[in-house]
Amino acid sequence: MLQISQRGLAMPPSPIRKLVPFAEAAKKKGIRVYHLNIGQPDIETPKAMLDAVRNADFKVLEYSHSAGNESYRRKLTEYYEKVGIHVNHNQIIVTTGGSEAIQFGFMACLDPGDEVIIPEPFYANYNGFAVAAGVVVKPITSYIENGFALPPIEEFEKAITPRTKAIVICNPNNPTGYLYSREEMEVLKQIILKHQLFLFADEAYREFCYTGEHFSAMQLEGVDDHVVLMDTISKRYSACGARIGALVTRNKSLLDAVMKFAQARLSPPGFAQIAAEAAVDLPDTYFDATKAEYLLRRDTLVNRLNAMEGVFCPNPGGAFYAIARLPIDDADKFCQWLLEDFSYKDQTVMLAPATGFYGTAGLGKNEVRLAYVLNVESINAAMDCLEQALFTYANEINVSVSDTKHV
Amino acid sequence: MLQISQRGLAMPPSPIRKLVPFAEAAKKKGIRVYHLNIGQPDIETPKAMLDAVRNADFKVLEYSHSAGNESYRRKLTEYYEKVGIHVNHNQIIVTTGGSEAIQFGFMACLDPGDEVIIPEPFYANYNGFAVAAGVVVKPITSYIENGFALPPIEEFEKAITPRTKAIVICNPNNPTGYLYSREEMEVLKQIILKHQLFLFADEAYREFCYTGEHFSAMQLEGVDDHVVLMDTISKRYSACGARIGALVTRNKSLLDAVMKFAQARLSPPGFAQIAAEAAVDLPDTYFDATKAEYLLRRDTLVNRLNAMEGVFCPNPGGAFYAIARLPIDDADKFCQWLLEDFSYKDQTVMLAPATGFYGTAGLGKNEVRLAYVLNVESINAAMDCLEQALFTYANEINVSVSDTKHV
Numbered sequence: 123m124l125q126i127s128q129r130g131l132a133m134p135p136s137p138i139r140k141l142v143p144f145a146e147a148a149k150k151k152g153i154r155v156y157h158l159n160i161g162q163p164d165i166e167t168p169k170a171m172l173d174a175v176r177n178a179d180f181k182v183l184e185y186s187h188s189a190g191n192e193s194y195r196r197k198l199t200e201y202y203e204k205v206g207i208h209v210n211h212n213q214i215i216v217t218t219g220g221s222e223a224i225q226f227g228f229m230a231c232l233d234p235g236d237e238v239i240i241p242e243p244f245y246a247n248y249n250g251f252a253v254a255a256g257v258v259v260k261p262i263t264s265y266i267e268n269g270f271a272l273p274p275i276e277e278f279e280k281a282i283t284p285r286t287k288a289i290v291i292c293n294p295n296n297p298t299g300y301l302y303s304r305e306e307m308e309v310l311k312q313i314i315l316k317h318q319l320f321l322f323a324d325e326a327y328r329e330f331c332y333t334g335e336h337f338s339a340m341q342l343e344g345v346d347d348h349v350v351l352m353d354t355i356s357k358r359y360s361a362c363g364a365r366i367g368a369l370v371t372r373n374k375s376l377l378d379a380v381m382k383f384a385q386a387r388l389s390p391p392g393f394a395q396i397a398a399e400a401a402v403d404l405p406d407t408y409f410d411a412t413k414a415e416y417l418l419r420r421d422t423l424v425n426r427l428n429a430m431e432g433v434f435c436p437n438p439g440g441a442f443y444a445i446a447r448l449p450i451d452d453a454d455k456f457c458q459w460l461l462e463d464f465s466y467k468d469q470t471v472m473l474a475p476a477t478g479f480y481g482t483a484g485l486g487k488n489e490v491r492l493a494y495v496l497n498v499e500s501i502n503a504a505m506d507c508l509e510q511a512l513f514t515y516a517n518e519i520n521v522s523v524s525d526t527k528h529v
Numbered sequence: 530m531l532q533i534s535q536r537g538l539a540m541p542p543s544p545i546r547k548l549v550p551f552a553e554a555a556k557k558k559g560i561r562v563y564h565l566n567i568g569q570p571d572i573e574t575p576k577a578m579l580d581a582v583r584n585a586d587f588k589v590l591e592y593s594h595s596a597g598n599e600s601y602r603r604k605l606t607e608y609y610e611k612v613g614i615h616v617n618h619n620q621i622i623v624t625t626g627g628s629e630a631i632q633f634g635f636m637a638c639l640d641p642g643d644e645v646i647i648p649e650p651f652y653a654n655y656n657g658f659a660v661a662a663g664v665v666v667k668p669i670t671s672y673i674e675n676g677f678a679l680p681p682i683e684e685f686e687k688a689i690t691p692r693t694k695a696i697v698i699c700n701p702n703n704p705t706g707y708l709y710s711r712e713e714m715e716v717l718k719q720i721i722l723k724h725q726l727f728l729f730a731d732e733a734y735r736e737f738c739y740t741g742e743h744f745s746a747m748q749l750e751g752v753d754d755h756v757v758l759m760d761t762i763s764k765r766y767s768a769c770g771a772r773i774g775a776l777v778t779r780n781k782s783l784l785d786a787v788m789k790f791a792q793a794r795l796s797p798p799g800f801a802q803i804a805a806e807a808a809v810d811l812p813d814t815y816f817d818a819t820k821a822e823y824l825l826r827r828d829t830l831v832n833r834l835n836a837m838e839g840v841f842c843p844n845p846g847g848a849f850y851a852i853a854r855l856p857i858d859d860a861d862k863f864c865q866w867l868l869e870d871f872s873y874k875d876q877t878v879m880l881a882p883a884t885g886f887y888g889t890a891g892l893g894k895n896e897v898r899l900a901y902v903l904n905v906e907s908i909n910a911a912m913d914c915l916e917q918a919l920f921t922y923a924n925e926i927n928v929s930v931s932d933t934k935h936v
Contacts, residue, residue: 124725124754127694130637130786139595139792167590175800176583183574183770183804188546218625218772221794229661230537234641250793254636256663287534318531347531363590363799365625379537385546386657387628392770393582393800397590 133253137246137478144461145472153465156496156504159457159472161296161442163495165360165412167397174400175393186389189381190216190368194399198368201402205328207340207351213372215380216390216398220326220354220367221247227350227369228255230379231320232287238322239281240290241273243297243445243479243486245324248290260286261481266447266489269436270298272306278313288320289313291339294327297479297491298445299420299438304337311342321345324352327441329409332417334439346372357442359401360412364394416442419494419501426505427492430512442494445476449516453477453490456515464511471504471511536663541656544885551868552879560872563903563911566864566879568703568849570902572767572819574804581807582800593796596788597623597775601806605775608809612735614747614758620779622787623797623805627733627761627774628654634757634776635662637786638727639694645729646688647697648680650704650852650886650893652731655697667693668888673854673896676843677705679713685720695727696720698746701734704886704898705852706827706845711744718749728752731759734848736816739824741846753779764849766808767819771801823849826901826908833912834899837919849901852883856923860884860897863922871918878911878918 138160145155189195195211202209217223224247232238234256240248242261252259262277264270278289291310293302314321323339339349354367369380420437424444427435432449450456453475460470474493476486494501545567552562596602602618609616624630631654639645641663647655649668659666669684671677685696698717700709721728730746746756761774776787827844831851834842839856857863860882867877881900883893901908 124727126637126780126783126786127640127643129640130783130789133637133786133789133793135789136595136792162591164589166588172590181573182571183579183768184569185769188543218798219795225794230533230540233534233536234663236534247793247795250789254790254793256641320531361590362592363796365796365798376533376537379533379540382537382540382542382657383661385543386540386654386661387632388626388654389770389772391625391772391798391801393804394798397800 129253129256134246134249138474141457141461141472144458148461148465148470152468154469155461156469156471156500156507158492158494158496158504159474161357161493161495162362163357163360163442164497165415167361168359168401168404168408170404171359171361171397171401175397178396183392186392186395188384188389190214190390191395191399194395197399197402202370204406205336205338207338207370209340209370209372213370213377215369215377215384216395217367217369218387218390219365220324220352220356221251223352223354223367223369224248224251224322224324225254226380226383227320227322227352228252228257229383230376231350232257235285236287237283237285238288238290239278239286240481242481243270243476244290244481245292245296246478249481258285259481263482263485264298264300266434266436266445269438270295270300270445272302272309275309275313282317286317286319288322290322290324292324292326293339294331294336294438294440296327296441297443297474297476299441299443301331301333301336301439303334307337307339307342310339311345314345314348319348321349322352323349326354326357329358330413330416330442331440332420336440340370348373350376355398355401361397361401364397365391366394366398416494418498419496420444422498422501423492423494423505426502430509433512444492444494445489446492447489449512450488453487457490459515459519460511464514466507466510469503469507471507536660540660541653544653545881548864548868548879551865555868555872555877559875561876562868563876563878563907563914565899565901565903565911566881568764568900568902569769570764570767570849571904572822574768575766575808575811575815577811578766578768578804578807582804585803590799593799593802595791595796597621597797598802598806601802604806604809609777611813612743612745614745614777616747616777616779620777620784622776622784622791623802624774624776624791625794625797626772627731627759627763628658630759630761630774630776631655631658631729631731632661633787633790634727634729634759635659635664636790637783638757639664642692643694644690644692645695645697646685646693647888649888650677650883651697651888652699652703653885656888665692666888670889670892671705671707673841673843673852676845677702677707677852679709679716682716682720689724693724693726695729697729697731699731699733700746701738701743701845701847703734703848704850704881704883706848706850708738708740708743708846710741714744714746714749717746718752721752721755726755728756729759730756733761733764736765737820737823737849738847739827743847747777755780757783762805762808768804768808771804772798773801773805823901826903826905827851829905829908830899830901830912833909837916840919851899851901852896853899854896856919857895860894864897866922866926867918871921873914873917876910876914878914
């Protein structure tokens with residue numbers, strides 16, 4: 123029998139995108155949908171990046187170096203220097219989005235059956251990359267009550283087995299928005315040193331920290347061989363479609379191994395490397411405006427959420443996500459209901475059920491992730507919808523569900 | 530001990546790129562190196578493609594659909610229709626280069642330990658993608674004497690085991706330039722039907738056929754669920770750096786599985802999809818000039834090679850590669866020597882040792898692959914170098930090697 127692979131069957135669908143058909147159906151009914159479900163910012167991509175591509179003068183769109191154009195890698199070292207990360211251009215391998223950096227890291231550091239520890243809730247696609255690489259994700263739970271802070275060291279110790287090879291830390295965090303402190307990073311350093319683990323640091327949202335300075339895993343001392351930075355320009359410059367990221371490490375054997383994976387796929391995208399190189403020359407003030415805008419959005423969103431009855435949303439320290447606990451029975455059902463059966467003034471809101479971000483089954487059932495990637499006016503309109511929806515849901519749906527249970 | 534993965538160690542380096550440091554050293558000495566080692570054409574990327582990107586009007590470079598922009602996929606069906614492949618846009622998943630299409634196919638159709646049969650010599654990166662996916666490549670040998678025609682059906686039967694899940698066919702072939710006939714494709718159809726295998730068809734060079742019409746695996750009847758087309762615009766439009774390919778199949782379960790891998794990495798490159806969409810509207814005459822140019826180059830190269838003493842090069846029916854047998858002892862050594870120790874009028878030529886294209890150790894030791902991606906003048910200059918080099922090598926190197934053996 124002709125069959126697809128077990129791996130293909132086991133591959134998880136995107137929990138963020140699975141409600142898309144319901145959103146499309148809502149739009150066809152004339153309902154405006156506010157997309158707080160996905161990290162696609164409405165911030166304009168810097169014109170200097172687009173202009174660099176428009177004005178690029180070449181006749182043949184050739185393969186670049188498999189590690190990315192040397193000129194771009196050299197330029198990137200200037201960017202990293204500015205954020206306190208000291209690396210040279212040979213310690214950078216340009217990837218096709220942050221996604222490929224994660225894939226390369228998993229492939230080059232872990233073998234099938236090896237385990238990677240990730241605080242949950244976590245970026246759902248780590249699951250997909252783990253399945254592709256045959257790697258086992260071991261979640262350790264962080265909790266909404268303390269804003270999803272790093273779980274205590276004992277929880278890591280309990281999860282570690284002889285197959286454990288790495289820890290993934292996303293800082294600031296997607297989906298929780300939690301900003302790990304320097305102290306928490308030092309705790310991770312002790313763990314990786316004691317157990318000889320890799321530390322995969324996904325710092326896609328480095329630029330967006332509101333409650334403190336970002337402390338990069340690359341700034342930890344004495345763990346040069348352990349730390350692998352998985353980076354991307356997607357969020358930094360609102361250039362998600364560019365598909366330009368980077369794997370950065372000072373571990374020479376790892377760089378050699380990753381380079382072989384990079385050579386196999388020939389090169390990262392050409393046009394976008396031009397845009398990415400131009401981005402490094404944006405004025406230092408560029409991030410000020412973006413960050414101020416996200417801060418305003420965060421405050422609007424979090425205040426509105428916490429003002430709703432029965433809703434709790436910890437104030438995120440970074441990124442542009444928040445996880446809120448809602449007075450609902452089932453986040454998947456609720457998010458689908460918002461699109462399928464609800465509207466307020468011909469509008470509704472699309473959220474990501476938090477269940478998709480937990481590795482442990484059953485967690486996150488009354489939580490949703492909200493991406494504050496829309497302007498304040500839209501966020502307020504979306505919150506008006508959510509407030510009304512929770513009221514309707516409590517009176518019509520939750521009640522009838524409870525009634526049914528008692529029949 | 531902190532160690533990279535066994536997979537990372539097992540990953541093969543690119544045999545095409547491993548001589549690059551020697552080429553760079555030669556250039557530093559002031560020697561001009563003719564690059565016949567790599568399939569990077571000097572043909573200009575169509576201006577209409579570059580202009581489409583230059584003139585694209587958008588403010589935010591957003592993620593595209595994970596399967597690629599719908600407008601591009603719809604446009605691509607027009608292209609496929611023209612070349613006799615009838616598919617709809619939902620049967621196309623746009624990938625990051627043909628490389629990702631191959632990776633997706635391996636991942637979604639084969640599990641670790643499964644086997645894939647590939648006629649050798651074959652495109653070396655299949656090895657890399659196989660290692661990444663934990664898949665075992667079973668080579669069956671094709672021979673220079675008959676121009677690398679499809680091995681007889683018995684050879685396939687001998688190689689098939691219960692773990693065999695797929696056959697890869699690259700048509701026209703890289704590295705041999707062999708153009709598989711419709712009859713040969715029908716033979717493959719019988720094998721995949723009898724043994725319920727997938728047929729992965731890498732048709733990157735479809736446009737460049739000189740001795741007959743291209744017959745696509747997608748044109749085979751009654752094997753819709755078996756055939757997976759792995760395509761790319763890299764060579765078709767001389768746009769290798771775009772990193773736009775496609776996985777095309779009529780197998781619905783496979784499309785669903787591949788879509789999950791596509792969602793995990795979010796989307797293919799944005800700028801380049803705009804260029805690729807514009808390419809479909811190039812006039813039908815576009816390929817005439819390119820094909821005529823490649824034909825002239827092929828004839829120049831093959832005639833020059835066969836005029837050299839002790840050299841045999843079968844006339845390739847397609848693509849822009851040829852494999853030649855040279856009067857040498859060790860192709861790897863010879864190709865390195867060309868860069869390290871030889872020059873003729875301050876020029877030399879870079880070739881790819883054929884050993885890297887064979888799965889069976891020891892084969893291809895007196896063969897090299899030549900990519901006729903440079904203009905006729907450069908090809909002639911490169912052939913002048915090679916002719917002189919073979920003469921020098923025979924008199925100085927081979928002889929001394931033989932002498933040493935007799936000591």
